[in-house]
Amino acid sequence: MSHNLDLKKGLNIPLKGVAAPEVVKNVVPDIVAVKPTDFNGLVPRLLVKEGDAVKAGTPVMAHKMCPEILLTSPVSGVVKEIVRGEKRKLLAVLIKASETQEFVEFGAKAPASAQETKDLLLATGLWGSLIQRPYGVLAGLDATPKAIFISSFSTAPLAADNDFAFDNALQDIQAGVDALSKIAPVHLCLRKESEASSVFHKVENAVLHSVSGPHPAGNVGVQISHIAPIRKGECVWTIAPCHLVALGHVVNSGKLDLSRKVAVTGPAAEKTAYVQCLPGTPVNEITSVQDGTRIIGGDVLSGTTLGPDGYLGFFDNQISILKEGHEREWFGWAKPFRTKVFSSSRCYFSWLTPGKKYSLDTNLHGGPRAFVETKCFEDVTPMDIFPIYLIKACLAGDIEKMEKFGIYEVLPEDLALCDYVDPSKNEIQAIIQKGIDLMIKEMA
C-alpha cells in the first residue's frame, strides 16, 4: 500500500553553498582508496598485497566473520599501499589506477531469484551498500528483510539533487529495483514536490510513497518508521540511490561502475557544483582545499570529517566544506541581533528573515550543559518517539527502555537535527550510536 506522508516537524537549515546543477569535471583519479572504515560492523581481512594487479570489481578485502562479504576495487590498477593505523588497524588500501580501465565481467543478466541477486551483490562488493536496520549495520547473509527501502531524495542541508544526478539512469534504476525485489518488496520514497521532473517517479515494480516536509523527511529511517515500523526481531534493508544505480548497471552491462555525481557544497567551497568521480577519490582532486576549512564527506549534520588528505567515502555523494569557527565573537549571546548566525529558536531573530541564507561555520556557539530545553528535540523529530527519553535511555544504557522508546527505528542521522538545535550542546548522535552499539553487543 502506498503512503502519502506529509511531515510537519523538522528543520531546513538555510545554509549557503548549494551545488549548481552542472558537472564541472570528471575526475580520473591517480590513486583510489578502499576504506573498510566506511562500513559499520565490518571487520576487514586483506585479500591483496602491495603490488597486486586488480580490475574494477576485484575483491580487495573480505569481512572476517563472513568471508562472502567482499569489498571490491572501484578501479583497475595496482595495489600501491596498505595503510594501517594504531594497533595495525587496517584503514585503507590504496590502488594506483591504470591508464586504461579493465573490468571484471559479472555477466549482463537479470537475476531470476533472490539467491541470484544476493550472489550478484556479494560478488560485486555491492553487498556492503545494503544497510540493515535496526542498528544500521552490514546486511546479514541469512537475514530475511521484510522490505527494502530506498529514499529517492535527501533533505539534508545542501544535499545532492538526485533528480539531477540520475536524470538519465532510469534503465539502471529499474534494473536495480527489479533485482532487489526478488529479495523483498522494494519501497521507493519519492519527493512530492518533484513529481513531474523526477526520473524516480517512472520506476515500476516497487511500492511508491510520496513524502513531503522539511529535513529529515528524506531520511529513509523516518520514512520506514511511518510506513513499516520495525518490530523486535524484524529487519529492513536500505540502499542509497547511487548504489541502486550501480547494481542496475551491473545487471545491464555486467560491469561494476561506482562512479557518481558528487555535489561539492558548503559556504567555504570555492566552486559549488557537481563532480563525476569514484568513491575513494582523493578529496584534493575533487575540490581545492584551503586552510582553516573542514572538509566533510556527506552532509554537515551527519557527515564525517575527511580532512584535506582524505578520500571520498563509499556512501558519500556530497562533500560539504565549512570554515572552522575558532573565532570568538564578542557578546555573542547578548547581542540583540546576530546577523551571521542562524538560529531556529525565536530567542534570536533569524525567523524574521526566512529567505536569508547563512555562511555557518563549525563553532559550537556555547558550552556543554545539562539538558534544559527539550521540546526543541520533538520539534525536529517527525517520528512517533520521545527523543529525550530515548536519549536518556541510551545514556543510562537501559536496554529495555531503549527498546520501548524506539531504538530499533533510529540511526544517529535521524536525530542529527537534535544535535544541531540543542541549546545545551549535547552530542545526541554520539549518545544514540553508543546506545546502538550497546544493543548490538547485548542482543547478539
Place this chain on the structure above:
Amino acid sequence: MAEEKKPWWHSTVDAFDTFLRVPGTVTSKGAHIRDGIDLKRVMIMVVISLVPAALFAMYNIGYQTSSLYGLGWTFIQMFGYGLLRMIPLFAVSYIVGLGIEFASAQIRGEEVNEGYLVTGFLIPLIVPVDVPLWMLALAVAFSVLLVKEVFGGTGMNIWNPALVARAFLFFAYPSSMSGSSVWVSKAWLGSLKGVDAISAATPLAIANEGGVAALDKAGYSFMDMFWGLIPGSTGETCVVAILIGALILVGSGVASWKIMLSSIAGGLLVGWFGQLAGGIPSYYHIVMGGFLFGSVFMATDPVTAAQTETGKWIYGFLVGALAVVVRLWNPGYMEGMMLAILLMNTMAPLIDHCVVSAATSRRAKKTMNA
C-alpha cells in the same frame, strides 16, 4: 583560551571569559554546524521577560508607601524609593547565589551554569519588600545548595529553586512573610521611625476573609488588582507586566504556553466551583496574589515542569487547580500557588511517566497491527 592544562580556578575564569565572548570551541563529533542558541541566551530571555514586572514592582513599592503613609510622593520619588529598596534584594540574591554557583562549579571542575541568572532575578520578585536581607541570604543559600547543587546543578534539580527559597522563608520566618503588616515598605525611611506599621492586607487575604464585599470596602476593584497597585510580594501584583513577560516567553518559545493556559484554566475551573459555593468570582483568583506570576514564570521552568507535551497540559491544569483549592479550602494559608507548583514539580516526572507509558503502549499496539 589556549589548549594547555587549565589552572584550578578555570571555572571562574571561563565563566567571565565566555560571558564576554563566545567560546572558540568547534564541533568535534556529531553535527558539524550548531544553532546559535545557548543556555545563556535562553536564560537572558527569561530575565528580559521579568523586567516589566520588576520595573512595576519598583514603582508599586513607592506607591504603596507613599499612599498609605500619606507622603504625597511624585512618580520619580516613588520609583526611586522602590529602586533603592529592590537593589539590595537583587544584590544579596545574586551575590549569595552566584557565589555558591561559582564555588560548586569550581569544586566539580565544570563550567558555571547560567540557571541562576533567572533564579536570582525571580527571588527578589516573590518576597515582601522589607524581608530582612540576612533572611534572604539564608534562603538563597539553602535553596541553591540543597535544591540545586546537591542534585548536580541547573537541569538536574527537582524543584524550582526560587520557589523553594520562598518556601524556606515562609516556613522559617512566617512573621516576615505573611500577615498584614509586611507588604508595605517603611524600612529606611527616617521620617517613619517610630510610626507603627500600617496594616495593609493583600487583596487575597481580604477576599479570603470577606469576599468581594470586603474587597470593595477596602477599596480594591478588579481593575486595581489587574493594574497591580496593591500590596503583595514585590513582582507579583501587576497583571499587565506579567502578561508582557508571558508574551516574551511564549513569543521566544522559551516557556510553554500550554502550561500557562492550562494553569489558568485549572484555576478558573476550581474557582468556579468555589463561586458556586458562594465564593468570589473565579476570575478574581487569576489576578490576585501570586497566581499569574507563578503560572507564567514559575510553573513553566523547563527543568522542573513536565517535559512531554500532553504532560504539560495535565501538569499546568493541576498547578492552577491545586492553587485555588488551597485558597478556597485552607483557612490558615491563602497563597496556594507556591505549594501547588512545588507539589506538581514533585509530580511532574510521574505525569511524564504515565504519558510516555501510554504512548509507548499505544505505539506497540500500532506496530503490532502494521
